[in-house]
Amino acid sequence: MTTATAVPLTRDELEGDEALETLRDTGRRKLVLDSIDRFRAADAFSHSRALAFQLTLTLLPALIAVVGLAAALEVESFTRAVRGAVDILAPGAAGDLLTAALQQGSRGAREESGELALSAGFVAALFAGMGAMSQVERGANRLYGVERDRPFVRKYLVATGLALTAGVLALSSIVVLVAGSAVSDALGAGEGFDAVWSIARWPLGLVFVLASVSLLFEYAPKRKQPEPSWLAFGAVVAAGLWIGFMGLLALYIDATANFGATYGPLAGTIGVLLWSFLSSVALFGGLAVAAQLEAVRAGVTATRVDRDENLSP
Numbered sequence: 029m030t031t032a033t034a035v036p037l038t039r040d041e042l043e044g045d046e047a048l049e050t051l052r053d054t055g056r057r058k059l060v061l062d063s064i065d066r067f068r069a070a071d072a073f074s075h076s077r078a079l080a081f082q083l084t085l086t087l088l089p090a091l092i093a094v095v096g097l098a099a100a101l102e103v104e105s106f107t108r109a110v111r112g113a114v115d116i117l118a119p120g121a122a123g124d125l126l127t128a129a130l131q132q133g134s135r136g137a138r139e140e141s142g143e144l145a146l147s148a149g150f151v152a153a154l155f156a157g158m159g160a161m162s163q164v165e166r167g168a169n170r171l172y173g174v175e176r177d178r179p180f181v182r183k184y185l186v187a188t189g190l191a192l193t194a195g196v197l198a199l200s201s202i203v204v205l206v207a208g209s210a211v212s213d214a215l216g217a218g219e220g221f222d223a224v225w226s227i228a229r230w231p232l233g234l235v236f237v238l239a240s241v242s243l244l245f246e247y248a249p250k251r252k253q254p255e256p257s258w259l260a261f262g263a264v265v266a267a268g269l270w271i272g273f274m275g276l277l278a279l280y281i282d283a284t285a286n287f288g289a290t291y292g293p294l295a296g297t298i299g300v301l302l303w304s305f306l307s308s309v310a311l312f313g314g315l316a317v318a319a320q321l322e323a324v325r326a327g328v329t330a331t332r333v334d335r336d337e338n339l340s341p
Contacts, residue, residue, distance in 0.1 A: 034328075037252055038254070054324050063319075072313075075166060079312075085160075086153055089149045089153040093152075157192075158187040164244060190248065201237040266313060266314025
């Protein structure tokens with residue numbers, strides 16, 4: 029059985045200038061084709077499906093808990109902002125499912141058992157987020173040809189840190205970049221604020237994206253990674269793929285008038301799973317490019333080998 033070729037550790041040698049030089053020498057077409065082959069050799073589609081499931085399990089309890097907390101604190105502007113963001117971010121049936129989750133969170137916060145429900149929601153979201161980040165590590169390791177993950181305790185400590193940092197930053201970037209108008213409308217701070225926010229949200233969202241992806245690319249794989257300027261090439265690919273996939277998903281659901289009729293009550297779940305799966309493919313696609321670029325720099329031309337070779341000391 030084959031797997032992705034192990035990428036040698038060359039951390040001290042690699043920065044952005046070297047990445048650009050390697051890209052020019054290799055050629056964009058060859059790098060793309062080799063990255064796709066590495067993606068397939070690492071069985072990254074299977075890792076994407078597993079991550080999509082974990083992201084779905086994370087998203088719903090997190091929405092319920094966060095909106096419930098806002099309702100308990102009577103921060104209606106925040107609740108309106110999240111609901112507006114859901115309307116923009118989640119097309120069609122997926123948005124219906126998320127809106128139902130928001131309403132459940134608001135109702136739970138007003139009940140006597142609201143505090144317990146909110147606590148349970150945050151705990152469930154955290155554990156699901158840990159599972160998602162551990163799946164990111166597993167997929168990233170296979171793309172780099174690392175066949176053994178971190179020891180159990182360390183693995184989930186790293187996953188917890190990534191869930192609380194990269195995960196929160198990723199969600200924040202999506203809300204700011206894609207649903208920034210909903211945030212502005214919910215706050216209702218006036219035309220002056222709207223004008224400033226319409227410009228400021230783009231660099232702010234970009235900072236969130238770069239910070240989130242940098243954390244995942246740097247700390248998810250069980251290896252010493254190159255400088256962030258080197259990893260930026262893969263991060264740009266991941267961001268570009270995600271934007272393209274989200275556009276195609278929105279077009280698909282809008283163009284398919286019978287999407288809800290086809291899946292019935294499961295339409296919302298299917299929509300969220302599609303969104304999560306495509307987001308996962310984009311992330312692992314960017315990691316595949318980063319791994320292949322580093323492999324080429326180290327003189328490794330093959331993209332796949334027998335699994336036993338990566339397991340040997």
